[in-house]
Each structure stands twice: as C-alpha cells, then as structure tokens.
Amino acid sequence: KNQVEQSPQSLIILEGKNCTLQCNYTVSPFSNLRWYKQDTGRGPVSLTIMTFSENTKSNGRYTATLDADTKQSSLHITASQLSDSASYICVVSSTSYTSGTYKYIFGTGTRLKVLA
Amino acid sequence: DGGITQSPKYLFRKEGQNVTLSCEQNLNHDAMYWYRQDPGQGLRLIYYSQIVNDFQKGDIAEGYSVSREKKESFPLTVTSAQKNPTAFYLCASSIRGRDTEAFFGQGTRLTVV
Numbered sequence: 001k002n003q004v005e006q007s008p009q010s011l012i013i014l015e016g017k018n019c020t021l022q023c024n025y026t027v028s029p030f031s032n033l034r035w036y037k038q039d040t041g042r043g044p045v046s047l048t049i050m051t052f053s054e055n056t057k058s059n060g061r062y063t064a065t066l067d068a069d070t071k072q073s074s075l076h077i078t079a080s081q082l083s084d085s086a087s088y089i090c091v092v093s094s095t096s097y098t099s100g101t102y103k104y105i106f107g108t109g110t111r112l113k114v115l116a
Numbered sequence: 117d118g119g120i121t122q123s124p125k126y127l128f129r130k131e132g133q134n135v136t137l138s139c140e141q142n143l144n145h146d147a148m149y150w151y152r153q154d155p156g157q158g159l160r161l162i163y164y165s166q167i168v169n170d171f172q173k174g175d176i177a178e179g180y181s182v183s184r185e186k187k188e189s190f191p192l193t194v195t196s197a198q199k200n201p202t203a204f205y206l207c208a209s210s211i212r213g214r215d216t217e218a219f220f221g222q223g224t225r226l227t228v229v
Contacts, residue, residue: 004158034217043122043206043220089158091218104218106151106158 002027004092004107012113017080021110023073023090031093031102035064035075038087038109047075047088080114087111119143122207122221129194129201129228137192137224139207145219146212148190152176153204153223162205165190166212194226202228 004025013019025033032051036044048057050066050073057064061084063076077084090107120141129135139148147166151159161174165184179198184190190209194201204225208218 009156036220041204041223041225043120043208043222045220046217049217103161104159106160108156108158 002092002094002105004090004105006088006090006107006110008110009108010111010113012115013080015080015082015114015116018076018078019080019112021075021077021088021090021112023075023107025071025073025090025092025105025107027071027092027094027105029094029096030068030071031095033064033066033073034091034093035062035073036089036091038089040086044089077112080112082114082116085112085114120207120209120219120221122205122224124224125222127224127226129226131228132196134193134195135226137194137205137207137226139190139192139221140188141190141209141219141221142188143209143219144187145209146187147210147216148184149208149210149218150174150180150182150190150192151206151208153206159206162192201226 007022034049035047038044047062048059048064061078066073087109089109092105095102123138149164150162160176162180163182165171181193206223207221210216210218
C-alpha cells in the first residue's frame, strides 16, 4: 500500500532555532517528492521538489534531503522565523509508465509552531 | 496574475441540501483535482480530470459529483448523499503528465449546520 508518514506530528521551537522534519514513504513506482508549506486555512504552496537522483536541494532557509535507498526525506529549517509557523506536508508522486497515470500521495503533515 | 481561485472561502449548508464549490484556474493547466482535508489526515482525492469533458473518481468520490465543461473550471458538488461533508476542500491544477507540480487554491471550508 502506498503510504507517506511524517514525524513529528507537531513541533514547537523558539524563533531563531533550527529544526528537522521527517518523511518516510512506501510508494512505488516513485517519481518525485515534494515538500509543501500550508498556512492555516490556506492552500499548500510548494517549497522543494526532489527527484530520484537528487540528495539535497535548498530553497532559502529550507533544505530538503532525499535518501532513495531508505525511502526517507527530511526538511531542515534554519534560523526559524515566526512566519514559518505552518503545516509542512510531504507529497510523493507515483507514475505508472505502462498506464500513463500518475497520482500524489500526501503525508498527514507536521504542524510547526515558532514562538517569539 | 496566473493562479487558481476557489470560492467561496466559507460555506454553510443545511443537512439534505446540495452545494457547489467553485474552482477556476487561468494557468492553462489540463489537469485539475479536488481534495478533502480533515484534521489529522492527509489530503484525500475526491475527483480528478486530465482533460475537458473527462473526469475520474478518486479515493473518496461517494457523495460528490463534478463536471469539466471548460478547461478553466472544475466545480465540485457536495450532494446530500455525502454523510460527513464538513471539511476543508482544496482544488488543485497541474500540467498534464508526469513529474508535474500541483498548484493549489486557497480552499473552501464547508460546514453543515
């Protein structure tokens, strides 16, 4: 069964501190992995995309890693800001080349709260 | 500005009534999707459409219906057959094909009263 699991469920950190969010997946066939940021009551916005051959990708203070062998990804946030308070969702894309269909499998998200 | 727009942002419905959620995009995307988001759960796919006049059921299609008469529009109707319709609904679109990013609207929060 295709699944994406994220940990922790929630996290509270002080402004200026770093944190790391985890994503484990059992999705086959694997196409790519994205991290989205979702502010409360808003739609998710893409932060990074990782393909099978990529190990690390950065977007400002956000750095994503991917280990395709262990099927794990992490999102590291450096020098957190109050505006980083949001849910972070890991999404794995799966493409069937024989049928031409593709789908997105969503994790349940990690809710991050940054305190002043 | 290109984007995907959902309306209304908040919607209240009486039990037994049908209600339609609007989703419009001007990104020239072929594929559009409807997801439902509940607390503590990942987004679940309701319906998707990869081309005009064609759509497919997702994982939780029961009690919902859609239409795709125009490329830009993909309205979702929540029918009275949906037993637990109170949720946050998200519409997304993407370029048809693999390895493409889904762009999301701002969501509609539906509450049944």
